[in-house]
Amino acid sequence: MVPDMKVDLNLVKRLREERAWSQEHLATVAGLSTRTIQRIETDGRASHESRLALAAAFGIAAERLVAVDQAAQSRPLREIIPDTLAWLDFSRRDVRVIAGMAAVFAAVVFIYQAGHAAGTFVYYVTH
Numbered sequence: 001m002v003p004d005m006k007v008d009l010n011l012v013k014r015l016r017e018e019r020a021w022s023q024e025h026l027a028t029v030a031g032l033s034t035r036t037i038q039r040i041e042t043d044g045r046a047s048h049e050s051r052l053a054l055a056a057a058f059g060i061a062a063e064r065l066v067a068v069d070q071a072a073q074s075r076p077l078r079e080i081i082p083d084t085l086a087w088l089d090f091s092r093r094d095v096r097v098i099a100g101m102a103a104v105f106a107a108v109v110f111i112y113q114a115g116h117a118a119g120t121f122v123y124y125v126t127h
Contacts (some may be wrong), residue, residue: 001105004045005045005046005047005048005051005066006045006067007040007044007045007046007051007054007065007067009040009041011064011065013041016041019058023037026057027113029057030053030056030057031053036050037114040054044067046065051065054100079104
């Protein structure tokens with residue numbers, strides 16, 4: 001069983017009002033009870049099935065109804081990036097080694113392609 005999840009109650013209410021639907025009408029269209037619609041618009045809790053029913057009634061993807069974490073959304077990017085990239089704790093030496101490996105790889109690919117092009121040229125010239 002999938003636990004209740006938070007849906008964007010403001011979006012649900014806005015989509016319903018844009019269509020000039022009452023809560024009762026939305027409940028009928030979505031196949032839900034009026035009490036379920038009231039609960040969703042009050043505290044944003046909805047089961048997976050209710051979220052799918054609302055999405056179908058509004059003709060949108062169910063993922064659009066998922067509430068965005070307001071605390072995470074309001075964090076400045078300069079605070080989010082260090083948390084997200086914490087596993088990339090490279091020293092200067094590590095960066096130099098990785099850059100060197102990338103340069104060697106690029107040189108090998110270039111030499112291979114140049115050799116292949118030269119070989120193709122020789123083949124077509126001699127045949």
